[in-house]
Amino acid sequence: MANSSRNRFYLANVAFPLVCAVAVFLMFDISHLDIAFSNLFFDPVAQLFPIGESHTFEQVTHKWTRIIPDWTGELAIIGSLLSFLWPRLKADKHSKLIGLLETTKLAPVLRFSTKYRRDFLFVVFAFAISTGFIHYFKSHTSVYCPVETTLYGGEMEKQEWFETFTPLQRNDGGRCWPAGHASSGFTMLALYFVARRNRWRFAKAVLYFTLLLGFVYGTTRVLQGWHYMSHTFWAALVVWFATLPTALAFYGRAQLEQPPIIPQHAAPKPAGTTADESNQP
Template identity: 25%
Template structure:
């Protein structure tokens, strides 16, 4: 499919997407942010879902050390995505394919942004909270640590593991707009992988659902912003 009239393709196939595309994405992200803020603040859904995997009698998450969740969800899926991205990046460099290179860089940027946010977070994982057998206090999204309150180890928001799956959304920029259906399939594949990988962590007591939803939000936002910056640099060099 040829590129749309509103889309410029310059400098080795770099796509310059129309402003209407970014407007739609900004509106989508704003709507998602409102929804996720509500879910994070009114946290009954988070606690209810996590509670399904918590055993009150033993004060523990029975699936925490589940071999299949640890091997397939926590290791195999993550390492497969990382290895595939690295191979694709070097293949793009070898073939001098800027679109493939940019897509793989965006994939890495998405996870890096979530990793930075997670490393500076004061929010602890469910398995560390007093409500689930731990000792840490639960904190709302924008709540600060009060005197005498033990926030625990923190570093649990947003969901780092799920961000690796969500990062696959970067493939969207590899195929859009020449193959828009494939591009959106890749976007949905990223959503699916992120939610599957994230829910595996919910089952283990490692994250709340909202942690993973916010991970996806930050990944897509960072990828959009970075691709837009690539476009600006490309136009400036032109």
């Protein structure tokens, strides 16, 4: 049973994303699908992406939307710092301060942060590590954004990441792969692992929302000509493979593969049991 459970975990969380990576490579990186998709939003006469010229679209989809991951990261840092305060307060030495915190309703906040300290710290580390990997690949490839290439009125030649990737040497060229804005949405994947660790029943909803958020972030940049669609898919994969090992280091596989806790009132009744019978002692 243990081996079966472990195999299912790694099939779902490692093997399946690897298959997705191969699919993205075959569908986009060695084909012209990226170009075909971007061409849908490019005006060849004016030599520009019309949506990319909209200041309002840029403000709403690129500036304002960063609030979600930015605030999440900031709250995680604050929660991590606060989590170390409550354990230091001793009833015999800090009774007045504890009373003040209880009166001002700050004590529950401190107790909450202490209870979920590991989760707050995990989110901080997961955000930092996944962002670090994104910046590493950006700085070690020389991929230019569509609007910077000759295909769309720019001056640089379009190249794929695997043609320019130098693992040990920073490149001074383009920094468009993977998609940075999309990755900021995908960093919220850390919350999915928090939900799994705590066995919250809406963990899958968190996963789907995060993926949707990242793809919306990425697609808006594609419409503006600042990324190809494959850059968004690669951003998701990079963040996933950065966040998963971090989650395993913080929580361990055993905690992450536990089934969600279903409240008793939501648990399904045995077949053939009536409502009256289920309430019998």
